[in-house]
Amino acid sequence: MSNIPADLKYSAEHEWIGAADAEGVVRIGITDFAQDALGEVVYVEHPEVGAAVSAGDVVGEVESTKSVSDIYAPVTGEVTAVNSTLDDQPQTINSDPYGEGWLFEVKLSDASETDSLLSAEDYTQQVG
Template identity: 60%
Template sequence: MIPDDLRYTAEHEWLAPAGDGTFRVGITHYAQDSLGDIVFVQLPEAGAAFEAGGALGEVESTKSVSEIYAPVAGEIVAVNPALEGSPELINSDPYGEGWLVALKPTDPAAVDALLDAKAYGALTAG
């Protein structure tokens, strides 16, 4: 299931508006399913700035280690503290409790240029 109210990247990240000009970022159900059981997450600290497409962390699973990319340029304003002790939340609730970081975009309009649910669904249907 691909939530209709989010924006997506071709690298399987999602963005959800937080209502205060920031966006929560996570990886999609498709991505977590492909990775398998997630055992560790490395994320940046609040205040770190990233360019669109820049590596902002890693997700380590029993199968592999995968980079997480910044969907848009911006500053990290929060990191999900629950993941430090429970990285498996990404598997069990990728669009909810398994969020990774909150990001304040440099250019909020850049979010609109990302994939919508229909386009992301077409990408992953292959």
């Protein structure tokens, strides 16, 4: 059974999104389910810091020993940071997908957009 923290929101494409900070910035990564399905992660392509992204856009990719998977922006906004640690240690996504394995941060254009994302319960039902 995948680890699905109750305090996060989820996209149908297997990204998680943390709660917004005081500046409206959210942290985004891929779920435990997604990293498990991918297998050993060997490369991460990040979005550009400063790039404007729209919900549903492909913003990067995660490459594993099995396949390559697109990373989708679950929200609209501006990329404010990427996890450059993953450049040298992409396998951190496998060992800690909800912690040190985060992918990028976005300053939200509209905070209410997170309301349309899946709850932990809804995501659990989606992945079985």
